[in-house]
Amino acid sequence: MKARLGAWLERLGDQFWLRPAFIVAACMAAAEGGIWMEHARSFMDGDDAANPWGYGGGAEGARALLSAVASSSIGVAGTVFSITVAALSLASGQMGPRLLRNFVRDGRNQLALGIFVGTFAYAILVLRTVRTEQEGAFVPHAAVTGAIVLAVACVATLVWFVHHVAMSINVEKVVEAVHRDLVEAVERATLDAPDLMRVEFEQAATVTVSGSEYLQAVDPTSLADWAASKGCRVRLRVRPGDYVPRGLPIAEIHPSQDGARSVLERALTFGSQPTALQALEYTVRQLSEVAVRALSPGINDPSTAGSVLERFGDALCRLAPRFLPTGVAERDGRIVLLYPVTDYEGLTDAMFHAIRQNGSGSAFVLIRMLDVLAKVAQVERATDRLWEIRRSVRRGWIATAILAVTILLVALSVVPVAFGFFGAALLLVLFRAVPTREAYDAIDWPILVMLAALIPYQETHHQHEDEDGKKLWGAHRAR
Template sequence: MKARLQAWIEILGDLFWLRPALIVLGCILLAQFGVWLETAHVAGYDPSSPDANWGYSGGAEGARALLSAIASSNIGVAGTTFSITIAALTLASGQMGPRLLRNFIRDGRNQTVLGIFLGTFAYSLMVLRTVRTVEEDPFVPHLAITGALVLALIAIGTLVWFVHHIATSINIETVVDAVQQDLCKAIEARTLDAADAARPSDVPTGNAVAKTGGGYLQAVDTDALADWAEENRITVALRVRPGDYVPSGFPVAFLSAGVEGADGAIARAVTLGRRPTSLQDLEYSIRQLVEIAVRALSPGINDPFTAGSVVDHLGDALCRIAPRYLATGAVVREGQVVLVHPVTDYDGLCDAMFHMIRQNAAGSVLVLGRMLDVLARVAEVERLADRLRELRRHADLVADAARRGVADPQDLGDLLERHARFVLVQETGRLA
């Protein structure tokens, strides 16, 4: 249930309208409260007082004109803000990939800016409807109108800040850094300080259960599923991990023995959705970074500098993983393995990071050289032999790609020299 709740919260972050709607609702309640303060005589504003120059001190006609101006200008600026946001999303989709749009939509700052403009508009309308002239029962809520002035000034500052934010947020380096920060958070959350329980060799392969509907596996409540397996004295072996697409009717788990109610228990522990999320998927941010690099290497864009920057950030992620341990996917209860689920291992992480970039950078000396340099730096930090062998495999693949795709002998010699430096680092732990 906890994992499913987290998945729902993740989905709420994708709703672009939610935060603006809450801000508009708050501004409406604030307008009602400001008017109530004067109608209930809880607080008031005396425009004839000598200290009344800090707020609105005019009459009903001036109040209507002022509130109308604030409302009309803010709804116009809100439309402009929305247009700028759509233009930024279009630019990001074309240059960095459509899957990066989710990061812009989830940006709470863009949502807050739109909410401030719409909230100021709603606030002004709610106060405007209460202003009455002398021909009617005269009433001018001076405190509430002063609040509209304050919101208008806040909106002016917000507009200036929004232009700055949108200009910096579509910068490719800003986007790469933001995705890399998400990757660092995922590494901190999904890796361990100490070695995990060993994965058993006798994983169940019978008693298939939980033939679910289609969708991406977003989260797995491993604690609840392990408790259920312990209670029923069985071992559960999941066949899919977060980020995988589960076809309709595909059995997602095997049990060591048949148990009544297994389908329902496993269905409650897994959360499927229309798109993958970063909630429990360590490779999610890696795929986003790789997509940026691959698009940058396409003939239409041809930006190897961006691809090189992505490789640098991926190397930083591997250096962060070096002192930590990856989960084995075995969950133990009272000394017995009760749940085994697929997890990302070090080989899979390196494959996800480097395969597609190397394949699309076959003729780019800059990117291939940067990959060899980054692998050498990671090898200086890494001390586990199996991980060093995996880094060596990718360095050899880069060298082979250079031999096939680089025609200039000097460029090829430079790349092979960098490969030799990597081999030296792998074998000795440092450069000569």
């Protein structure tokens, strides 16, 4: 239940309209409150208009003032929305579409839009009650004064919002914001003491659920309680952040139990996109995508990739005194539930693999990665984690050495450029500096097929050239 509630609150945070709607409702309530206060004052003081509360003008002035506030606030709201869309487009192009969620969830953007739209709603509600002498004079002075206060607040909000947007699209600010999310995720997903030793269950009957899309949250407590009450053992096959197609077996239960499917559907929460609620690697992938985008030929900003690597190093240093869960739940001394979790190897691979692959041609990035890993090794004390760090360091040194030797051989014209870098790519795969799967995924197969298809054309073209040359030579000899 707690996991499902957390996922529901996470989805609420993605709703851009939610905070502005609350602000508009508050402004409308304030408008009605100001109008009620004026009615109450008129009832108590009769028709005596002396000493009004705040605004002291007449009905015509109040109408003009409220009309100006309403028209200007809704115009500025459109400007704020346009600025927000432009910032989102820029962030999506330079730092990756996954970061759009961070901008949409930014409460300050929602606050600014809510203030302007709320001021418009406030002014319209107050304007409808203003009456001249011919209509039975009524001017809600306190409510008109509130419109003046909101107008001043809109001016201040506009200046602050422009500054905020200018700062929010700064890549260093974006990296720092995602790094804070990563630090919170590390604190939330790790333990103060070692978890239970993981064991493996034998193969058992599989269970599917009707839900699909991304698995956002798992409630291991309810699953473990149910397994203990039924005297069975459950092993989940998926973890938060995985995409689950409909019909995929997601759990094994031994012995099989009636009603297992309904229990799993209550314990698992699916959504249209992954979240950082229980998926530690989700925030890691966000930061990694910023670095990969920065290393693309269109941007070519290795300094940003270096900044991301420094944040990854800080996260690993914060992780050093803590423990990762093993995905084991027990009841009454008996292990009843196993579920997949992120281990240290998977975490370091998610942090460095994509950057190492895309930055293999940049000595700056590889050297910075080695420096970050060396700092982490000085903080970390766990033997198994140090082995993983050494593995990453070894891959970094191998990639750096292969790159340096290849550049030297090409510069000295010892080998052609194409053969040199093709051989370097093969060596990176052979020495496991780049995983085989990543190398396979990096191959642009359509281009490769197109080049292969051009080989027969090239041979035919050379044959025709030879035949034409022979004919020309024969004609020349004949003359």
